[in-house]
Amino acid sequence: MNYVVEADNLRKTFGAFTAVDGITFRARRGECFGILGPNGAGKTSTIRMIYGFSPLSGGSLRVLGEDVTRRRSLRRAKYRIGVCQQENNLDPELSVLQNLEVFASYFDIAASKAAGKAFELLQFIALENRRDTPIPELSGGLMRRLVLARALINEPDLLILDEPTTGLDPQSRHQLWERLEGLRAGGLSILLTTHYMEEASRLCDRLIIMDHGRILVEGSPRDLIREYAGKDIIEVGEPGEELRAFVRDRGLRHDDLGHRIIIYCDERDRLYRELSGRCGRDGCILRTATLEDVFLKLTGRELRE
């Protein structure tokens, strides 16, 4: 079996509202697969169906080869999945170590084995010296690391991360990324939702970008950037009429945001030199195209609720 997730025409509706509108995708064994999208795109609804939190409204879904619409197969799959949910829902009435041990019991892991595994995981997240600390005394970053450790207690075949670094400071975020990269290098299959493009570029082998419950594009970060944003970006602040005319006449791919023009280009130096003479007082910036450019281009720039 080469796929950890096989979704076909997957749907989720809440009354009249369609959160996931018939999406089809495959996540391969051993890869980190990303689900990206603005708020309300249907990421969390999708991922919740995958780990058995929400029943499907339509379509079919196999996780680790199990048909999750059937209760028994879903339970089998749940034994082999580790989940980091969006909220830090650690058990505040238990200590750091107890959080891991009690969670292990939900997976029918014997207490003696759980204790060893828990200690190993505390070392992995560098919390072994705080095993008796009450949860409310942990910082946000430490809580997040503990949530990750908890998701690994059953030695899962699939790790599901729902916005794992939302609300973390840069230090904590990089700490978490390093650990996730370690896990990925060890061959663990990972499914990740995020709206940090840097995170997706760094971690994901392949990803989909969703909006309004549908998949807009699918591919590796590098391919998506090349296809939708080109190699480089020139950003011009406060562009004048002359520059706009130049961009139009040359037929350059661009987005005009009023106070700023974003030009997608492949022959950076020549165009940059030509442009820099025409730029207004705010000048222009030449930079490498990123996944964020792709994301904003595909999902638009207007605010989401």
Next chain:
Amino acid sequence: MNTTPGLRISHRYLRVWRRNVVVYRKTWRVSFLPPLLEPLLYILAFGYGLSALVGEVAWRGASVSYVAFIAPALLCIAMMYNSFFETTYGSFVRMYYQKTFDAMLATPLYLEDIIAGEIVWGATKAVIATAIMQAILTLFGLIRYPEGLLILPLSFLAGFAFASIGMFFTAVVKHIDLFNLPIFLFVTPMFLFGGTFFPLETLPGWAQTVAWILPLTHLVELSRAAGFGLLDGALLWHVLYLAVFSALSFPLALVRMRSRLIK
């Protein structure tokens, strides 16, 4: 297309129960105090204070001291409070504020296992409180044995009934403050009028009828009979009442909880 699980509960409910035991053991010294001290306070207040006014009470042909009259009822109130408050405030905090159920749902546990574990834990708390209180009351010679031993299994049944109906309220209230409503309309009337502090017969007929609709009245009747050693076959009707009450409120709690949490 939808998974439509029935009321299928697996042995895994014991994991949820055990999680609550682990938490309870962290604070057991504090948790043990109320059931230990409460009966002493009641005996002091009612036994020495109120008894002087009340004197003896007639119950099923016997004449008993007022303290002896209320002692089995105090156990019943403890059963009700310990289980009902566990699955209302306790479970609501775990479900709503701590998101403990959400975390559990990402494991092999299903909602049915979680709710059953919580309810059985509520019943367990009723048993623990009853056992401690009963030990104290026994020291004062207020419980007759061996019949009095029946109060312990009774406390589990009663705890299960009150925990189930408590969980139903947890599934339907929007906010934690709204528990005041079932407490004011359901629990407090039982506490006062369930044959606890005075014999039911002193109430007007219609009020007696209302009292017999409520579970605590049946529980007090059973507990008093066991505590006094006055057992007879008619008591089985009260057991049946509590069993039916549980058999209705337990699935009701599960169904309402499912429609609240499974989205």
